[in-house]
Amino acid sequence: MPDDLHKLDPFRLNSSGIARIRHWLRTVLGLDRAVGFTVLARFWGSAAGLVTIFLIARFLTPAEQGYYYTFGSLVAIQMIFELGFSFVILQMASHERARLSISVDYEITGDPVAHARLASVLQKSVRWYSVAAVLLVATLIPVGFHFFSAHQHVGPTVFWRIPWCFAALMAAVNFQIDPLLSFLEGCGYVPSVARLRFIQSVTGSLLAWSALASHHGLFAPSMMLLGMASSALVWLVRKRKLLLGLLRYHTGEHRIRWAEEVWPFQWRIAVSWFCGYFIFWLFNPVLFAYRGPVEAGQMGMSLSLVNAILNVAISWISTKSAPFGTLIARREYERLDRIFFQALRQAFAVSVAGALTAWLGCTYLNLQHLRFAQRLLDPVSLGMLLILMVTNVVIFSEAIYLRAHKQEVFFVNSVVGAVMVTAFTLFFGRRYGALGITVSCCIGNILGLVWATYKFRKYRKLWHTPDRVTATIV
Numbered sequence: 001m002p003d004d005l006h007k008l009d010p011f012r013l014n015s016s017g018i019a020r021i022r023h024w025l026r027t028v029l030g031l032d033r034a035v036g037f038t039v040l041a042r043f044w045g046s047a048a049g050l051v052t053i054f055l056i057a058r059f060l061t062p063a064e065q066g067y068y069y070t071f072g073s074l075v076a077i078q079m080i081f082e083l084g085f086s087f088v089i090l091q092m093a094s095h096e097r098a099r100l101s102i103s104v105d106y107e108i109t110g111d112p113v114a115h116a117r118l119a120s121v122l123q124k125s126v127r128w129y130s131v132a133a134v135l136l137v138a139t140l141i142p143v144g145f146h147f148f149s150a151h152q153h154v155g156p157t158v159f160w161r162i163p164w165c166f167a168a169l170m171a172a173v174n175f176q177i178d179p180l181l182s183f184l185e186g187c188g189y190v191p192s193v194a195r196l197r198f199i200q201s202v203t204g205s206l207l208a209w210s211a212l213a214s215h216h217g218l219f220a221p222s223m224m225l226l227g228m229a230s231s232a233l234v235w236l237v238r239k240r241k242l243l244l245g246l247l248r249y250h251t252g253e254h255r256i257r258w259a260e261e262v263w264p265f266q267w268r269i270a271v272s273w274f275c276g277y278f279i280f281w282l283f284n285p286v287l288f289a290y291r292g293p294v295e296a297g298q299m300g301m302s303l304s305l306v307n308a309i310l311n312v313a314i315s316w317i318s319t320k321s322a323p324f325g326t327l328i329a330r331r332e333y334e335r336l337d338r339i340f341f342q343a344l345r346q347a348f349a350v351s352v353a354g355a356l357t358a359w360l361g362c363t364y365l366n367l368q369h370l371r372f373a374q375r376l377l378d379p380v381s382l383g384m385l386l387i388l389m390v391t392n393v394v395i396f397s398e399a400i401y402l403r404a405h406k407q408e409v410f411f412v413n414s415v416v417g418a419v420m421v422t423a424f425t426l427f428f429g430r431r432y433g434a435l436g437i438t439v440s441c442c443i444g445n446i447l448g449l450v451w452a453t454y455k456f457r458k459y460r461k462l463w464h465t466p467d468r469v470t471a472t473i474v
Contacts, residue, residue, distance in 0.1 A: 040198050048205035049308045052220075053301055055212040057375045063153060064217060065375065066284075066293025067160050069300020071221045073284040074144050075171045079277045081132040081139075082175070084269030085125060086182040087321075088262060091406055092121045093186025094325035102187060106242035116254035118187075119246040124258055125179040126247065133176045140168035151289045158293075163218035170225035177232045184239065186322050194319060196235045203227035268408030275418030282425050283437055290430045299434050302377040306389045309354035316347040317397045324404035333464045344397050351393040355386035377434050384438035391449045398456040409459050413452055420444050 056065055096118040100110035108115055144164045185193045204227030208220040236243070256262065283303065288296035320343055327336040362382050365373035376382060399410050421441055428436030 043312060044198060044205070045201045045308060045311060048201065049304055052205070052208060052212070053304065053375070054372075055209060056217065056301070057372055059212050059215060060217045061156070061158075062294040062297055062375070063155055064158055064293075065297030065301065066288055066295075067148070067158055067218060068221065068297070069304070070148075070284045070288045070293070070296055071144075071164065071167050071218070072300070073281045074147065075140065075167060075221070076277055076281040077140060077143065078136055078171055078175050079273050079281075081136050082178075082273055083132075084266060084273040085128060086178050087403060088266045088269060089121060089125045089179050090182040090186040090322055091325045091404060092256070092262065093118060093183050094188075094322040095329045095406070096121065097187050098326045098329040102242070106239070106245070108242075108245070113254045116249065116251040117256050119249035120251045120255040121186075122183050122243065122246045123249075123251070124256065125183060129176050129179050133172045136175055137168055137172045140171065141165055144168065147285065147289075153293050158218075160218055163216075163222060166219060166222035167225065170222045170229060173229045174225050174232075177229060177236070180236060180243065181232065184242075186325070187242075188322070189239075190319055190322055196232060199235075200228040200231045203231045265406050265408055268411040269403070272408060272411055272414035275414040278418040278422045279414075282422060283429070283434075286425050286429045287434060287437075291433050295433055298375060298377050299437075301375055302382050302385055302434075305358055305376070306382075306385045309351060309358060309386075310389045310392060313347045313351035313354065313393050314396055316343040316350070317400050321400050321404060324401065325406075328405055337460075340397075340401050344394070347393050347397060348390070351390045355390055359383050359386055377438070381435045381438045384435075384442040388438070388442045388445045391445050395445075395449055395452045398452055402456060402459055405459075405463055407459070407463075409455050410452060413448060413455070417444070417448055 056068060060068060096114045099114040100108055100118065102108055108118075141164070145161070148160055148164070181193050181196070204224040207223035207227040211217060211220040211223045258266075284296050284300050287299050317340075320339060324336060324340070327333075327339075359379065359382060362373070362376055363379045365376070366379055377385070402409050421444065424440040424444060425437050428440045
């Protein structure tokens, strides 16, 4: 009798069921806490992005829509000042953190050399970003004024000057905060940072929506950035004991010698980051200049939809970046590969499912001749963007895996890709508009995937040999 009662205990059944669900989520879907919060943030971002798209279509004219998305493309100039520092910071911190323990009250114990080097990572990054943030504002504001003044369009006047200044200022504030979040991710706070990014996404979206709904739509980008910055600052105050302790820590002779240890790796990352602007953010300004704000707005809204899918899919890989660095530092290569390839399969499946859903939705809007379809690119152009996105999921995943080894092997790929995309965008964009850009860049990206995968297989095999050698990276 007692045994039967034990079997029928609903609490035990529920506990067992919950445990099985959790196990299934972890093993089949790969949803640990870090991925869960990141996916939640990006699902929110995707859903919120759809709401934003509808609000833009409702409250902004087609010309204002072009300005809205071109703001984002110009703000992305910060990639040039960032120089790949955030990724380098994360990897450096994760490698030093492997020999340390951080208690719940932020006391650090372990190897004193690793402690000094960890402090050195934070100190150097804060110094660089403080200078770079000032340079960023001093560059963004005049560049924006020159670009928009030089490419005036026919039609009602768009008041963009004050919104642009606010967007540039808030971009600099977030630029200053980002290295601290990357550093804390490297220190093992990946789930906490992922949860913060969810809060940032929600707060920023709500503020942006208020700006759109109150007919101040071009202030929406700066309000989004304001929400992200304010949420991060509140959260960082709680981590001040850890951060201030490391900022005040005397590193002595154990400080990281950046020029000798990091710069040989970072300069390649920096060039790749610089090239990334031309690969991912050039479409809108070129279309704005050659084809006008309306077509630039269609490209911007379509890219917003595609990037929402990309950001969700890549969550399965990006949240593993710091753990990858720790596993590599411990030479646990089999576990590293097992986690990576499972996450890659999951990310690829999500990207394909999202791409099919988006393309079918766009096709339906066009078949029904709904007015909203005119705010997006045509189904063929959008389809090319979606194929480009799926290939990028694989390329980004391979890059994250290899960069976790504190090596940059995609340097030449990035340079060639940037030159190719820039040439295609300028040539085909001027003559054939969005369709010419998307078709040419999609074909180029498929070739880039083949090249990237060849390098991934080559260096993974070389670096994981029992007696690892330093390969000549080409």
